[in-house]
Amino acid sequence: MPRLVIDGKTVVxxxxxxxxxxxxxxxxxxPTLCEHPAVEPYxxxxxxxxxxTRPEWDGWSKMVVSCLFPVEDGIIVSTKSERxxxxxxxxxxxxxxxxxxxxxxxxxxxxxxxxxxxxxxxPEPTDCILCGLCTRxxxxxxxxxxxxxxxxxxxEIAPPFNEPPPDCIGCLACAEICPTGFIKYExxxxxxxxxxxxxxxxxxxxxxxxxxxxxxxxxxxGKVPGRYFEQCDACKRKAQAAMAVTLMGGSQIx
Amino acid sequence: MDRxxxxxxxxxxxxxxxxxxxxxxxxxxxxxGVSRISIHRRGPDLGVPIVCLQCDDAACVAVCxxxxxxxxxxxxxxxxxxxxxVNCRMCVxxxxxxxxxxxxxxxxxxxxxxxxxxxxxxxFCPTGALEYxxxxxxxRTPEKVAPGVLRSELIASRP
Numbered sequence: 001m002p003r004l005v006i007d008g009k010t011v012v013x014x015x016x017x018x019x020x021x022x023x024x025x026x027x028x029x030x031p032t033l034c035e036h037p038a039v040e041p042y043x044x045x046x047x048x049x050x051x052x053t054r055p056e057w058d059g060w061s062k063m064v065v066s067c068l069f070p071v072e073d074g075i076i077v078s079t080k081s082e083r084x085x086x087x088x089x090x091x092x093x094x095x096x097x098x099x100x101x102x103x104x105x106x107x108x109x110x111x112x113x114x115x116x117x118x119x120x121x122x123p124e125p126t127d128c129i130l131c132g133l134c135t136r137x138x139x140x141x142x143x144x145x146x147x148x149x150x151x152x153x154x155x156e157i158a159p160p161f162n163e164p165p166p167d168c169i170g171c172l173a174c175a176e177i178c179p180t181g182f183i184k185y186e187x188x189x190x191x192x193x194x195x196x197x198x199x200x201x202x203x204x205x206x207x208x209x210x211x212x213x214x215x216x217x218x219x220x221x222g223k224v225p226g227r228y229f230e231q232c233d234a235c236k237r238k239a240q241a242a243m244a245v246t247l248m249g250g251s252q253i254x
Numbered sequence: 255m256d257r258x259x260x261x262x263x264x265x266x267x268x269x270x271x272x273x274x275x276x277x278x279x280x281x282x283x284x285x286x287g288v289s290r291i292s293i294h295r296r297g298p299d300l301g302v303p304i305v306c307l308q309c310d311d312a313a314c315v316a317v318c319x320x321x322x323x324x325x326x327x328x329x330x331x332x333x334x335x336x337x338x339x340v341n342c343r344m345c346v347x348x349x350x351x352x353x354x355x356x357x358x359x360x361x362x363x364x365x366x367x368x369x370x371x372x373x374x375x376x377x378f379c380p381t382g383a384l385e386y387x388x389x390x391x392x393x394r395t396p397e398k399v400a401p402g403v404l405r406s407e408l409i410a411s412r413p
Contacts, residue, residue, distance in 0.1 A: 036340075037335075037337040037338045038320035038322065038337075038338040038339070038340050039320075137320075137340050140319055140320055140340075141319045141342065142319065171342045171344070172341075172342065172343075173319075173340050173341070173342040176340060176341035176342065177340050177341075211346070211347055212343075212344075212347045216344070216347070217347070220317050220344055220348065223316045223317050223348075224313040224316050224317055224348050224350075225350075228313055228347075228348050228349070228350045229347050229348065231352070232347075232352075233346050233347070233349065233352035233353075233354065233355065233356075234352060235352070236349070236350065236351055236352030237292055237294065237304045237351065237352035237353065238294060238352075239352075240304050240351050240352065241294030241296075241302040241304050242294075244263050244302045244304075245263075245296055245302060248263060248264055248400075249400025249402060
């Protein structure tokens with residue numbers, strides 16, 4: 001079990017974990033924007049940068065992203081050194097230039113004492129911080145319908161060729177995980193629209209509520225019998241109660 | 255898992271205390287959560303409590319793409335790891351009994367977690383329709399089935 005020092009606190013971490021996880025388990029908070037326990041670490045937001053050194057390095061240290069740095073025995077980590085804070089300030093300053101109207105970015109900038117960006121503000125403000133959570137959760141769902149496209153300043157999250165993504169099943173996992181609410185969708189009992197793709201809903205034969213898309217039911221068919229998806233949850237509970245009443249020999253549920 | 259959660263629907267008087275206890279036990283900041291147990295009323299004072307069965311081979315666990323649902327070996331309940339859950343709600347659609355719920359107030363999925371070993375609904379049930387008892391006492395003699403049911407089953411089984 002590797003023993004390391006984080007902010008002066010001796011921490012015994014589990015073998016094979018990353019620095020961010022070890023620090024959080026020890027109660028030391030490191031800010032992140034692209035981290036989520038459900039998906040693989042990505043190292044995209046650069047907010048979790050920390051300083052790593054060893055006694056034999058004669059005062060030299062290196063900056064690493066803690067979400068991707070495996071714990072090592074004997075390292076000394078500082079999460080709030082002047083160098084770390086300055087680098088995070090640059091990162092959040094750049095993000096504020098890109099997304100000046102996003103509450104999440106504004107809040108984080110305020111925490112680091114930045115009110116207005118020192119860079120040229122993006123003429124077309126966006127809410128997307130390019131954290132990649134949506135694309136990674138889409139990979140996790142097994143669909144991989146969206147990805148990041150283009151490079152540099154023009155980089156964006158988009159379906160292939162900016163057309164309705166053929167592999168999307170309309171599960172809304174990308175919209176739900178998005179920390180800034182950038183991914184928009186519309187859903188009703190009859191249809192759902194996300195990424196400009198229209199989905200037909202699977203409607204409960206009893207109450208008519210459209211609870212999932214037909215594409216979702218088809219995608220998950222096989223993991224569980226497909227008929228499980230037919231009714232909505234409320235009608236399934238009702239059916240269960242009705243069956244219990246029949247078994248008791250009572251009158252039907254009203 | 256030395257205790258079993260048992261529901262005896264014959265004893266339910268549809269008072270709704272379990273629903274309230276559950277909603278407040280799973281809420282916070284003055285906002286109740288969705289009740290994991292629901293009573294289906296079949297008369298002014300007769301009801302059937304419907305609650306998660308904690309299936310051995312559970313559909314919710316099978317469909318979860320991020321493995322956020324797992325069994326707590328101490329209590330036997332399947333619990334949601336809210337840190338991992340991505341709110342895709344496939345479990346809500348997949349549960350064949352409809353016992354996986356969507357909590358609109360807290361914007362998360364919800365299921366009975368047996369309150370980590372001390373179900374809050376049980377002490378509130380005035381008639382003993384809900385019990386949390388040692389596993390070796392959980393078996394019970396089947397109660398008398400009405401003749402009408404047997405007849406209808408017989409008719410249904412005919413080719």
